[in-house]
Every structure is written in structure tokens, then in C-alpha cells.
Amino acid sequence: MISVEKGVRLAPHTYYNIGGLADYFIEAKTNEELCDGVRFSKDQSIPFFILGAGSNVLVADGGYRGLIIRLKTAEVTVSGEHVTASAGVPMALLVQRALAAGLVGIEWAVGIPGTVGGSIRGNAGCFGGEVKDVLERVEVYDTSSGDRRWLNAGECDFGYRESIFKKRKELIVFSGEFRLHSGDTDSARTRLKEYAARRSASQAIGSKSAGCIFKNISWRRPDVNSDQLLARFPSFRQFLDLPGIPASYCIDAANLKGTRVGHVQISPKHGNYFVNLGGATAEEVIILIGIAKDHVRRKFGLLLEEEIQYVGF
Numbered sequence: 001m002i003s004v005e006k007g008v009r010l011a012p013h014t015y016y017n018i019g020g021l022a023d024y025f026i027e028a029k030t031n032e033e034l035c036d037g038v039r040f041s042k043d044q045s046i047p048f049f050i051l052g053a054g055s056n057v058l059v060a061d062g063g064y065r066g067l068i069i070r071l072k073t074a075e076v077t078v079s080g081e082h083v084t085a086s087a088g089v090p091m092a093l094l095v096q097r098a099l100a101a102g103l104v105g106i107e108w109a110v111g112i113p114g115t116v117g118g119s120i121r122g123n124a125g126c127f128g129g130e131v132k133d134v135l136e137r138v139e140v141y142d143t144s145s146g147d148r149r150w151l152n153a154g155e156c157d158f159g160y161r162e163s164i165f166k167k168r169k170e171l172i173v174f175s176g177e178f179r180l181h182s183g184d185t186d187s188a189r190t191r192l193k194e195y196a197a198r199r200s201a202s203q204a205i206g207s208k209s210a211g212c213i214f215k216n217i218s219w220r221r222p223d224v225n226s227d228q229l230l231a232r233f234p235s236f237r238q239f240l241d242l243p244g245i246p247a248s249y250c251i252d253a254a255n256l257k258g259t260r261v262g263h264v265q266i267s268p269k270h271g272n273y274f275v276n277l278g279g280a281t282a283e284e285v286i287i288l289i290g291i292a293k294d295h296v297r298r299k300f301g302l303l304l305e306e307e308i309q310y311v312g313f
């Protein structure tokens, strides 16, 4: 039987170190404990929220009125060129376990601080790689029917930081099966070092943040008229080879780097990182998000969309 804690402070469970109390909280080390948690929330008629590593969330200062299920499932198995990892496994561990088995192709994910579950849900990516490129299938728990089943990657509606799991909140990721390939692990380890160096050169590594606050502005967004934009802002041409215009570029161009609200600052190093300088509140982050959206809208006519997930608002 799971042990349900009451009145647990959520800040230490997030990379932002921000957030008030959850009414109820469990740590699920197995999928059965996860299901017990969902059953508990149904019995109590309260909502639940799945928390992975807490690296892409902003939790309200008032906390969460319901049950937080912190996923700590930790199984990784390798079979041939396939690696299957539970949702609670950190992406960095998945990369290391793959390399230890002589498998390459997922090195780009080493610096993503989230779990397999959170990264499948958000189709996390960097350095040209995305989860959808290496994912074969996903084991899913449907909390509305109680069914467990496998979805092929093609059934998951993956897009830029998008998936079926964002649209259908009743679906929880139990595990992911990744298709990698045998390769030169020495070169792969060299790539890991290069990625780490590139990250620390451009990002506020080690500071308290939720990574990128906003999604980049995809050229394919229905509200983005690329011809008009390029005519008005020729500097956007430099991003034509990318899937979109980096949100950090827009924030920088709006002269917002370094802007502070209370104890939160737009990183002077990377305009899409809003850093908790110590003692920040969710309210301060929200105000800064509003300022960035307002300035970028006025300057470029573009709407910044949040990549982070709000909890308890």
C-alpha cells in the first residue's frame, strides 16, 4: 500500500525551487504504486498531477489542491538495439546505459535534466535531436479506462514540443522503448563533452530555472506569416535553416536580458532562461513572463507560447 503524505512543500521537487504545499503527495517507485495513487485521487475525488524531475514546471505559490504523484520508477533494460526505460528514469541515465551497452544515437539528450516520461510528453530535444527520432513505442496507462497498452511512436502525434500526451491528459507514460544502434562509443563520449561545453557556453547552467520558458516560434505556426515577417525583419533570415525563430533571440532583441522582477531575472546569458536568484516566487516569474510576452508582441507582432507547464494555477 502506498504511503500518502500530507502538506508537502513542492519547491524542493522542482528545478526552479519554487512552489507551495501539495495537499497530498506520493513517491511512486513502481507502476503499481502509480496506479494506487491514481485510485486514491479518484476515491478522494481530487485531481492528480504527475511530476517527473520537475525541470519543466512552474508550481504556484499556493501549491496544489490535489495529489502530486512524483514518479521514481527506475528500470532500464537493453535488448539488442532496443533500450526500454521506465518513465521515472533520468534522460542522462538512459544515455549512459545505452553507451554502456555499445549503443549510440541519443547522446544529444545527455544535458536534458528531465525524466523519460516528461521528455516523451514534451518531445524534448536539443542539438538537432528529438525524442521522436529515437522512440519506437510508448507503454501507456489510460487513467480513464484503467487500460495499459503500447502506442507506436507514429500514434503519438509528435511535433515540436508536442505529443498526444499534452492533449490527452488521462494518458500517463509508463515507459518508452528507444531504437538506437551499435556504434563507436568513444566518438559518442567525445560528443557528450562537446554538448556539455556548448551548453555551458550559452546557458545559465547550475542556476535555478525551468530551462527554456518559451517555445521557439515555429515557421509552421498558422499565425506566422514568414514572407511578411522576413520583409519586416530581415534579421530573421538567419533562422531560415532552423525549424523556427528562437524565442531567446526575440527576447534579446527586445532588450530584455538581465530584466528583473523581485528575485527572478532573465538570464544575461540566455534570454529564454528566467533564473531564480534566490527566494523567488511563482508570482514574480508570471509577471516577468507577461513582460517578455508584451515586449516581444509589440516589437515583432509575435506571440510567445510557454514551454513550461503550470501547476496549481
Ligand SMILES: Cc1cc2nc3c(=O)[nH]c(=O)nc-3n(C[C@H](O)[C@H](O)[C@H](O)COP(=O)(O)OP(=O)(O)OC[C@H]3O[C@@H](n4cnc5c(N)ncnc54)[C@H](O)[C@@H]3O)c2cc1C
Pocket (backbone or CB within 6 Å): 015, 049, 050, 051, 052, 053, 054, 055, 056, 057, 071, 087, 088, 111, 112, 113, 114, 115, 116, 117, 118, 119, 120, 121, 122, 123, 124, 125, 126, 165, 171, 172, 173, 174, 205, 209, 210, 211, 212, 309
Ligand atoms: C537547465 C535545464 C535545461 C533544459 N534543457 C532542455 C533541452 O535542451 N531540451 C528540452 O526539450 N528541454 C529542456 N529542459 C526542460 C526539461 O528538462 C524537459 O522538458 C524535460 O523533458 C521535462 O521532464 P521532467 O521529468 O522534468 O518533467 P516535469 O517537469 O516533471 O513535468 C513536465 C510535464 O510532463 C508531465 N509528465 C511528467 N512525467 C510524465 C509521465 N510519465 N506521463 C505523462 N506526463 C508526464 C508532467 O505532468 C508535466 O505536465 C531543460 C530544463 C532545465 C532546467
